Amino acid sequence: MDVKNGGGRSHKRRNICMGISVGIFVIIIIVVILAFTVFKAKRPVIQIDSIALDDLSVSLDVARLRVNINVTVDTDISVKNPNKVGFNYAPTSALLNYKGQLIGEVPIPAGKISAGETAGMNLTLTLMADRLLSNSEVYSDVYSGALPLNTYTKISGKVSILNIFKVHVVSSSSCDFTVNISNRSVGDRQCKYKTKL
Known part of the structure; x- marks a missing residue:
């Protein structure tokens, strides 16, 4: 019983880590897209x-x-x-x-x-x-x-x-x-x- 609970917690932690990693990756992609489109540097x-x-x-x-x-x-x-x-x-x-x-x-x-x-x-x-x-x-x-x-x-x-x-x-x-x-x-x-x- 304890082993199963431990496995479940480990699986949950792994899912949270993956979710955070995906979230950070998506934010980075959005920042890069904004930097090269809306906020693209223009000549003075x-x-x-x-x-x-x-x-x-x-x-x-x-x-x-x-x-x-x-x-x-x-x-x-x-x-x-x-x-x-x-x-x-x-x-x-x-x-x-x-x-x-x-x-x-x-x-x-x-x-x-x-x-x-x-x-x-x-x-x-x-x-x-x-x-x-x-x-x-x-x-x-x-x-x-x-x-x-x-x-x-x-x-x-x-x-x-x-x-x-x-x-x-x-x-x-x-x-x-x-x-x-x-x-x-x-x-x-x-x-x-x-x-x-």
């Missing part, structure tokens, strides 16, 4: 909304074929997080370039963009005039009335899906534009965007 979208000239001062030194120039550019960008969860991004910088040469930058502190949110950033990029003193092309560009510049912004971070899967995402923008010296305006803007997981 970075967009340049506007580029405007905030300040411009130029003086030509004809005798030495040099130019003294100060430029401040206001750039408005927006970053959209299409994910069902927040996007945490690392600190980075927005860069101002002249024909591939870095001439100014502004830091962008780390932050978080909530699920489905679009975050706006206003960046002020100031040209570091001393970096252009030795560049002979600047004089001819300023003399012609058009200074070609470029802004580059790259934001990288992680999307945490169900606090289990962490997906690294990167989004960048590169905008070529021209500073029109005569009317102190920005023209010929062409932007390219890249995103990757």
Whole structure:
């Protein structure tokens, strides 16, 4: 009699263990399906909304074929997080370039963009005039009335899906534009965007 009861308890324990194992397996399957469907990581979208000239001062030194120039550019960008969860991004910088040469930058502190949110950033990029003193092309560009510049912004971070899967995402923008010296305006803007997981 005791032996039979012991066998029954053992069988019951085995069934409970199997039930728990099956339950855990089903939960894992559901989590994986959700992670790769509803909560699948999507690329953040970075967009340049506007580029405007905030300040411009130029003086030509004809005798030495040099130019003294100060430029401040206001750039408005927006970053959209299409994910069902927040996007945490690392600190980075927005860069101002002249024909591939870095001439100014502004830091962008780390932050978080909530699920489905679009975050706006206003960046002020100031040209570091001393970096252009030795560049002979600047004089001819300023003399012609058009200074070609470029802004580059790259934001990288992680999307945490169900606090289990962490997906690294990167989004960048590169905008070529021209500073029109005569009317102190920005023209010929062409932007390219890249995103990757």
